[in-house]
Amino acid sequence: MDLHISTHWKGNKFDHDLIHFSLGNEESGLVVNINAPFFNDPKNPGGNRGKPFDELWEFEVVELFFLDDQKEEYLEAEFCPHGQHQVLVLKGCRKPWKLNLELKDFESRIEGNSWTGKAILPWGYFPENVNKLNAFAIHGSGEKRAYEALYPATEPHENPDFHRLQYFQPYKLPEISVGKTRDRKIWE
Template sequence: MDLTITRTWNGDEISHPPVKIHLACCDGGLRVNISAPFFNDPASPGGPVGKPFDKLWDYEVVEIFFLNSTNNEYLEVEFCPHGQHQILALKGQCNPCKSSIELDSFTAETADGIWKGIATLPWGYFPESVDKINAYAIHGTDPNRQYEALYPADKSHDQPNFHRLEYFQSVELNLPKTGMRSPAIWGD
């Protein structure tokens, strides 16, 4: 499945090449390939490469959310061009049950104004029966901070909020339907 982010958080067209995300099932998980403009704004958060970094959304990131809309459980995955990541499992809107989840397989590299990231998300990280998705990109510093969305909110909102689950769209990822989710992640 290919995702391309071409809009701001509230639906305006972006003015630079889009973020592209490719998702593919592989042994043991979902492979995520990112190709995105590299703004280097803000600069690296400074955390260790390959490790979770708290509040990574305050930096340059690409985020993907995987939702089970029946019970509003979702996985939030954030990737930074400097090699840090942040993964949160949420039960209910904006209600994390687990954060700073380790990821063994994220690499990022930059060249010629583009950054590319590759990761494999283990099946156990996902809530069961993922049926909706959204993706986002963030870069820049205030007052030029840019928030972009695959499926944007409408103009009735005055602030970006990526946890507006009503804007997520249906998806068929062919993820395992049941029995794969990790109790260490989801607390059950």
């Protein structure tokens, strides 16, 4: 599945290259490939490449959310062009259950004004019945801070909030994941 982010969180178009990502599958998990503009604003947050980083959303990131809307359980995965990530599971809107989940496979590369990333999200990290998805990108500092969305808000809101689950759209995990999402000790 190939998708791209082309609007701000309110739905208006932005004037830079699109943020592309694709979702595929393999035995160990969902493969996420990212191709995005590189703004280098804010600068590298520090921390170790390939390791979880708290409050990564305060920096330049691409985020994906996978939701089971019946239970309001979801997986949030944040990826930084500098190689850090933050993966968490939530039980209820804005209610983190587990933070700083490890990823064995996350690589990123910056080349000029763009960056690419590839990660494998283990099947056990996903809620049991993922049926909706949304994705976001954040970059910039101060007045230039930009919040962008795959599926933007369709009603007026004063501030961006990526946990407005009503704007998520239908998505189904690949069939290869069936049964494997039950092997999810992190949800117990």
